[in-house]
Amino acid sequence: MAQTILIIDDDIDTLKLVGIMLERKGFRILASTTGEKGLQMANKEYPDLILLDVMIPDISGYEIARSIRTNPATENTPIIMFTARSQVDDKVEGLESGADAYITKPARPRELFAQINSVLKRSPQRSSSSGTAAAEKGTLIGVVSAKGGIGNSTLATNLAIEIHNQSGKETILTDFRPGQGTIGMDLDVQNTNGLIKLLDEEPGIDISDFFPDVLMEHKSGIKTLLSSHHPSDSKYITHIEQFLQIVKELPKLAAYTVLDLGPSLTPINSAVLPKCDKVLICLEPSPSNITQTRILIQDLINSGLGEGRFITILINRQRSGVQLSWEQAENLLERKINQIFTPVPELAYQAAAKNIPIIQRPEESMTADQFRDLAKLVLD
Template identity: 45%
Template sequence: MIVDDDVETLRLVGLMLERQGYLISAADNGARAIQKAIAERPDIILLDVMMPDMSGVEVAKRLRARPETADVPIIMFTAKSQVEDKVEGLEAGADAYLTKPTQPRELLAQVKALLNRTKKMRSTGPIAAPAPRVRGHTIGVLSAKGGVGVTTVATNLAVTIRKLTGETVIVADYRPGTGGVGLSLGFNSSNGIRKLLRQDAKAITEREIKNQVSTHSSGIQVFLAPDRPREAIYFMRIEQYRSIAKHLPFLAKFVIFDLGPSLPPVTQAVMEHIDEFIVVVDPSPDDVEQTKALLEDLNTLGVGPGRVRIVMVNRQAGGLQLTWSQMQEELDLPIAVVITPAPELAFSAHKAHLPMVLQQPNGLTAEQFTKLAAGILELVA
């Protein structure tokens, strides 16, 4: 199938391919191309990028998002020749990208190569029914106030689960403009993530999300948030973040969301996609009072005590603070684990862009996170 709003291009390319024995179908706009592709299931699609009603990039995304057309080979051909344009096309799902004016021999060679590859894949045997999609376990880490160690818990827990299971673990930073996952692990957020958050939520695909996931030296993967302070405006992209939260569990066995403090609209929007919550609390009387209010609001929003674990992070020895038993009594929930003070370890780990459990794998902090992870894995298994 050839898709181009230029009638002359449709005619010339169609004639060239017909002379080589191919049967041709044509569409002159994006919407019609999607309809025909679903109805006709073509062997290959030649797709122009610059069309008035819907760009070829958008057409490719929608075709890849539908099971009927997800595997149809796509060749994009366009006058847009910048590297960024090619990357955008390939990330949208194109298998090849040709720049106009395209030499007929080059276009024909690409068509033959992709058709041969598809033919070989189909001739290896009967096509088995697709395996059922497996959804990973999701954990949201949050707190009543900022600065109590949410990111520390999220990243160290991720590394510990990865170490214990060998499974894929993604940490998703859901705090645009204020998040610390990238900073703590030595990453900068990419423009691709910003583009993802600016597009229509319904058009976001797993493939696009996967392209924005980076791998840390520890083996965990991260989906970062825009990291400039002014980019807190992305908190308004609620539907985009909801869509990403829906797709992420199909990319990993475990997904840990760094939700930060309180219950902003983004956090409330993604709650339905989170299996359990870890509430991080500081042992100060004020934070315990704020955490009680947070737990009450979580319960009102449908997250009861059975989906909540309390993690006490004690950042300093001594001072005016409650004991773990006093906190349990105040919160009316058991403390899953107490993370004891380790300021020197925290400093050296941050400087090395490593979670503390890797900086000192046989230390007390690593033992405490192993206890937390084991409790989670016991129920998940």
């Protein structure tokens, strides 16, 4: 899993520019425009490094640094002050308040990257709240959309299989949709009780030993942890703490985990998406859904997710001359669409009917090629 950097800065332009640059370097970015929210995120997310402005309206950067240093859970977190204040007294106060380095704006990207890498290398091995050192973790890939019925589950299934094919590494496919799961039926997985067993546990219980019994191996080579399709199991959607425990464990078990999160910013998705290294946002070429998706993306940004994590995917499910083109969809969405899927309703139906994902069907298809392209994009 990528190292996490929390940026606390009230300048939106700085958040976007620096966040995207750092994400392109492989870092996972969290962002806050206020000191209060930044402290909350530091205490909740345990970032590997904090990039901190000084001139924040509600709480000064100096006070934030002191607060971080006096909290046993965050006292060893590296801090770089990144600010326009360039006087010697400012630098002295910043370092005395607990900063490991002090960089004045504007700074060249190379200087910023060098300082970040230097501070991370010389910082002490940071422990988690349980006191154990963080282990090497896999990549979490969340799949979400603004509304249902777009094809998230089909995409997540084929993507997980193709990631496994291309990487040759352990890959897990899961859907956090108790009572609404369809992947189990599509893959003909008979046992979909594993996720429910984990959700039945009390919050705080160590569930790490349960996974060998609940992860099901599929003939494609991936492992699955799937939701049931029984509507009565929807009661588990309130078990947020248990979902977070599962998300914490999955990256320890596989190099890649693909999470089908379904539509909208449900309480589950709001809690889980910040943990994801990549967020795949699915949309259809209709004006109303593109408007919904634009709002969803802005809500994700406002919650602190860096835009560099986003991969936008346009899914055409029906052949129609009245749908928007790729270019029209990009213009309305106001951002680049990274991958497009052309409509193949017959192929999709046959894949579901025969429980053989499109990527595994013997005949070659443009859709299979599109899944291969998407997997390459995710793995880059």
